[in-house]
Amino acid sequence: MAVEQKELAVGQELVRIEDLHTQFFTEQGIVKAVDGVTFSIEQGKTLGVVGESGCGKSITAMSIMRLLPEPRGRIVKGKITFFPPQQNNINQTSVDITALDRHSSQMRGIRGRHIAMIFQEPMTSLNPVYTVGDQIIEAIQLHQQVDRDTARARAIEVLEQVDIPDPERRISEYPHQMSGGQRQRAMIAMALSCYPSLLIADEPTTALDVTIQAKILRNMRDLQQEYGMSIMLITHDLGVIGRMADEVLVMYVGKKVEQAEVRNIFHNPLHPYTQGLMKSIPLIGLKDKKLVPITGSVPSPFNLPTGCYFAPRCPQAMDRCRREAPPETEPEPGHFVSCWLYK
Amino acid sequence: MTNTDASVKDTRQVLLDVKGLKKYFPIRSGFFQKTTGYVKAVDGVDLFIREGETLGLVGESGCGKTTTGRAILRLYELTDGTVHFRSESGEMIDLSGLSKDEMKAIRREMQIIFQDPFSSLNPRMSIERLIAEPLVVHEIGDRASRHKRVVELLEAVGMSGQVAARYPHEFSGGQRQRIGIARALALNPRLIICDEPVSALDVSVQAQVLNIMKDLQEQMSLTYMFIAHDLSVVEHISDRIGVMYLGRIVELTHSEQLYQNPRHPYTEALLSAIPYADPDMVQEEILLEGNVPDPANAPPGCHFHPRCLYAKPICSKEIPQLVPTKDNPEHFVACHRAEELELIPVQPPERLLKQVGG
Amino acid sequence: MTAFIGRRLVSMVFTMVLVSIVGFIIINLPPGTYLDVYRAQLMVQGTSTADQQIQALEKRYALDKPVYYQYVKWISGFVRGDFGRSFQYNREVKELVWNRMGFTVVVSIASLLFSWLIALPIGIYSATHKYSFGDNIFTFFSFIGLSVPSFLVALVLMVVSSRVFGASVGGLFSRAYQDAPWSWAKFVDFLQHLWIPVIVVGMSGTAGLVRMMRGNLLDILNMQYVQTARAKGLSENIVIYKHAVRNALHPLVMSLGMSLPGIISGSTVVSIVLSLPTTGPLYFNALRSQDMFLAGTFLVFMAVMLVVGNFLADIALAVVDPRIRYE
């Protein structure tokens, strides 16, 4: 079958998220899971989103996919625009994802076809009662007008690409017959089967062992080249970010605190939270260096401090930090930070 | 290449000496639940820990590190092997032969900290009851003195004594882990088995807990066995590290030695797989073939040979023994080709060194 | 799969042996031997051959031998189809049992099908429209269904039908077909009578199934793989019917065996009120008059039905769930 030709325009905007607010309405009150986040994902690039549990990084992804458990959790403000990449020199018009009905055929046409997603738990992400092949073929036939044999051939091809040995045989296996690493590969295969322009990977290797993680990350990087797709990689592991990302977004309690090109984040972190993260990870070979942890803990979403949410834990907090939330500034080109230190 | 500091003979006394430790779990099947095989979770582990040091135990999921820790505490009946523990009087007692009551007396001196801060504390007990439970079990002190002790312990792990009346669900993961540590310290143990104590914590909190553990070790002259799957964490806290693969220790040495001079091919692969928090570091991962085999059906000879880049015919036939290398009596390796292989060490990222150090 | 069936077969036979032991114990539970009852009966009738008959029976059931010997004798007869003698009807039990067991099975299976057919769509609707008006209505009615004893439903139904239609709704046949041989007309008549017991017996089971299906499906809808299916771009209907419902059925199939006791119990009680030619009325009569061979046989038969039903349910589960199939 003919592989679709996608002209790579690296650097062109693929998805733009503007002032996104996603909230959950719970018994105990409203949780501002994503609280005014703006960023874009560029074609062919990997955007790493890093932050601790509960910082809203997964909810941001779910908002883009429109897979929030509505109406309990929903986008209350903001705009997500998707710019389909040029296909065969035809410019397609942009789509406002937030304006679509989440069940509409248009939204479903984007999901899986243009934006694919893989989840953290490889053990529970695949339906236990269908074979891995069935589940991949289902995705292919849904988005491409091909017969079952062609879809099957494509499924085998993509399973081979994710390094699953003997794909002709394994395509008819059930998920429980595979190991965790293989299931995650099968998930990636399913995600890639329709040549998406964006792959959202939510902690794809957190549940896996280091040696398996290394292989899967390498595989993802290679396939990104081959498919020319963008990756939004969500993780709490700075090591994974360092290995994979081009651009990094740091989130803290629903807010974006810093965004920069990956080298800048690691070598010149500006926000005290990012600096704190860097100082608190142990590194091999730096044993005698004492870890400098961030004091305190992440505030409860029902009891957020006024001003900058990080102020109570911040070693450099000033009076102003406790009163007013800092706006975003750009102290150096392409390096965004929300902190009063740089105002 | 050899680290001179590390090869100097350590003169501290051995606190725990484990020899040939085995723990097999029977696989039962059929209507009459006949035993049809064994999961060899721990398959002949030798290790020792000196007083006041931290021994790290690292390996991938299912390699038997947790089972080893629990078997040492006699939370499982041992299939085979001995566990000698130096009692306060100085004699080495073999735990594997002790009765339940004799074991209970020894339990005062050895404690455990768990991975999951949400499952390790009984949700129905207040912090006070949780931390005082070891004292109650061993009938130590009265109500007032126990309360005093609880407050002391909470303060020792950096929490206020006022939280004693609260319940676990009111605390965050890091705080709960501190409570777990306080409980483990209640009986003034000498050895603490730390079973992945920071794996479930967020990065910033992980450092808090690691620092507390290090401080407490100095203040109370504690001995740790630190089980984890994260090599950087283990390397940070341990004096010596044992690498486990499929129920056996494949390499055991001082932590600097391990990353500067790995002698087992599995260690080499493991080290190369650690993702570095540095985008400039060009890393050549050694990608292992296949998956970790099923411990019920382990390959013969060296368990690692089917995935090993350097395997020779002998590797599939003979089980390599864990023996010291020629140039370092403190560096144990279980590999037929340990002496001849030139393995790639970890190069610490220079730039990071500069940045964090400067 | 074969190994799985084999294992289940062995365990089924084992359970049946235990069931028969319990059945035998129950037969022997009432004070005195059943021969005492029989002897009293014969005395009343003034049969001259009473002593001979009694002796013959004593021999047949080895009553002079130890208990285990009696059991072996009884169970070996049972296996051959000799279930003992009913003193009340003065006939061999096997002559009484077969016909009625057949009708019991028919009523039970029809009730089961009825409750599944009604319960599944309602359960799916309720789960996918959680806390909606419709869900609340269905929930309320399923609670009512759980709370009304089936004999009361049968009673009320009979009262209402004889008030409104002026017709009796008892039995499985009209009087005209009662003893007639099977014919198309009789079959139609049978179906016309069957629906009442089926609805009555199926009702409480339906309510339970609705609750269960709703609960299961709600759990499944929270699973990661449902999110995966949505993330593929599948429509909500396919996500629910192909990916979620299929998995929500497993606990239901698993509970199929467990819902059988309720069905059999229900049909037993209801059949008395509706005077159906099933095991129920005969069984309770036998119990009341301590006709223990008849009662014991029925009890063991009902238990065997259950055990076989459970076995079939397990196989059905293995068919729908690959995780069990490949165990």
Place this chain on the structure above:
Amino acid sequence: MTDITMQIETPTETPEIPVDQERGSLTQGQLIWRRFLKNRLAVAGGIVILLFYVIMVVFPGFFGTYNYNTQREDAIYAPPQLPQWRDEEGKFHLRPFVYGLETELDFASFEWVHIVDKSKKYPVYFITRGEEYRLFGLFRTNIHLFGVEPPGTFFLFGTDDLGRDLFSRVLQGGQISLTVGLVGVILTIILGSVLGTISGYYGGVMDNIIQRIVELMMSFPDIPLWAALAAALPPEWSPAKTFFAISVILSLRNWTGLARQVRAKVLAYREEDYAVAAQAMGASDRRIILIHMLPNAASHIIVIATLSIPGMILAETSLSFLGLGIQPPIVSWGVLLQQAQQVSVVLERPWLLLPGFFVVLAVLSFNFLGDGIRDAADPYSN
């Protein structure tokens, strides 16, 4: 008693962590209670249950109009008499009254016929003296909540074939039916949690045996099994003994479900780190079970128990209805419903079905209550 020596110095570098004051300072029990109160049906069910137990189990004699066993030849199958506030002239009476009841023998059918005599009005008095009964089965007294002066009669629910007041009998029957459920469920809880805990905690041979027994018990359809056991009760036993035996019989099969669930819970808790921690500190099995397992399983056990009471009540009613449960002269709802077995009887005297209404109400309330407790106790529900 040994003393503990202090070895810890005040930490130098570990900063004190302030605990969030807001991070839910409610205990688990308070959270469950709050969530329970939000479920209106469950609360309503709970109130009905409470009323039923107070009125029927504790004070059936006081709330009943007559002694439940008094037979009246002149009032056989009397229809219900409803209290009136407005007489035929449309005049409103603050104190309700009942019309008199004339009884005649219909010589055509030889049946008693009851005619409402509107010329006679008997006012209803509250806290009044009437027929004697025993309070708590001990003290003789004759105070009733309400009644009318003789020769007037006040049969709120009508009378039965022996002219006994059905309302008083329904309350008295409730005492038995509701108690059977309660006694049965207590036995179920004891058997189920003990055997379930042993099975799950110790495993091995004991577990195997208990599981086989559970399977065996589950292989019998419940009502036929109960009926067989009930039929085997010696007829010469006293009614009280029979009553207790019925409760035992009901719980004899019912514990199996609970035992399975408790076993599963114990197996899960055994893997929990807090149980391992207790083991590591040297706690005894007894302590681990009593302190760490049963309290955590308690809410689960309560839910299953609450949800199994309705089954017991239904079972007792069905058995007694069929004549194999509670035996007269003791009354239970099932015994009362025996009178309604014949459609022809019910057609003439539909009030005989009234006890069935109470069965449904009690069972429904228990179901609502149990469901509410389950939802409230489940930490994962929304």
